[in-house]
Amino acid sequence: MPSEMDAYTIEEFGGPDVFERTTTAVPDPAPNEIRVEVVASSVNPVDYKVRQGHIPDFAPDFPATLHCDVAGVVDATGEDVEAFEAGDEVYGMPGGVGRQGSLADYVVGHAGTFAHAPDSLSLEESAALPVVALTAWEMLADKTTVDIGDDVLVYGATGGVGHIGVQLADWFGATVTATGSSEAKRALAADLGADHTVDYTQTAVESYVADHTDGHGFDVVFDPIGDDHLNTSFEAVRPYGAVVTTESSDAGDVDLAPMHAASLELGVVLVIHPVLAGAGQERIGAELETIATLVDKGVIVPRIDARYAFDEVADAHRHAERGDFVGKLLLVNE
Structure with a gap:
């Protein structure tokens, strides 16, 4: 030795x-x-x-x-x-x-x-x-519960945490909508198990909520990015739904008022x-x-x-x- x-x-x-x-x-x-x-x-x-x-x-x-x-x-x-x-x-x-x-x-x-x-x-x-796998697991299996047929929105779906999150949400039986900023990233998200993909840079939140949840909002929003995505998450989730994130408290201006208004669950992971x-x-x-x-x-x-x-x-x-x-x-x- x-x-x-x-x-x-x-x-x-x-x-x-x-x-x-x-x-x-x-x-x-x-x-x-x-x-x-x-x-x-x-x-x-x-x-x-x-x-x-x-x-x-x-x-x-x-x-x-x-x-x-x-x-x-x-x-x-x-x-x-x-x-x-x-x-x-x-x-x-x-x-x-x-x-x-x-x-x-x-x-x-x-x-x-x-x-x-x-x-x-x-x-x-x-x-x-x-x-990344520990983070995705704790977000989806510890901070919330994903049931068969739930609508789950995954931000950053081809990033480190996101690409594991897509696979786990699919395995849990959710209908997965994944965001990606390029055609190649959206194609990869689909290969990983996403049912729908969204170009979030070109599509308003209300549009993909309408298209993929009939306007009701997603049951779970998976946000490993933070910053403005957390504010967007509150717009995309349904009342009484869950937002799970890795957001830190110093990452920018986050308005928590929508959480109270819609009685949301927020789960934060520091793995x-x-x-x-x-x-x-x-x-x-x-x-x-x-x-x-x-x-x-x-x-x-x-x-x-x-x-x-x-x-x-x-x-x-x-x-x-x-x-x-x-x-x-x-x-x-x-």
Whole structure:
């Protein structure tokens, strides 16, 4: 076992070029932790927002190793770990916010933040799932209930969270309407399981509410984007319906008056909360086990837009910030 490893760290907040390849000690797992030899990670908005300094309270201590998602092979286990043993292939969300993350040869994390990786995916592909699949699952299965025949509107349907949300809503038996800003994105949304697609840049809310819900409004609006989309969500949902979102309180002007007027349910998801809080981590692993089962049943298939090596992390972050991709961007530890 080597005593040192490569890690891509930041010493300060800034642009994509702040990443530096460094050599650091291989961490040892504490009680209830496992150490994982990293095969891959992926890029999520929280990763580049931490790097930019927009959410400094979420950042690990400098020099900070970022990135939440990871897939790899268990290398060692700490005391009191019974769910995993050396050699297990796992995926999870152990750090990158609040504690050191996965952009390194090895990562340690609470055993509860991991699950056995899906059998039907490569470990590389599994690394695309944790943050986005957990978020979509909690939005649709925890913050609300989707019944067979419900009308569900999915904003950002080909983004990281959105493309999983479309697949889950379809599996729950909903009639799914998905938004997309281009013909190619709308075609992908249909391939993922959407029954209807909408060019939200050219279509008024009242038009797609009329066309796809007979004017009654959607039972559930799935909003992983926030900003003005949250205000639009309140226009699109039916009275007594539910809006589920990842919106943060500082993301812009959100008028909550329509919620009161229509007696709406609002569910907000911050899927990294157990890592930040250092409590309730088992929730992550339990949900990831469910997600792995759904992947192996063919319910969820991650869409990988591009792959980057770890030493190309700056390019991956630039790509992520431009937003000109669908699904996920992978980072592979070559």
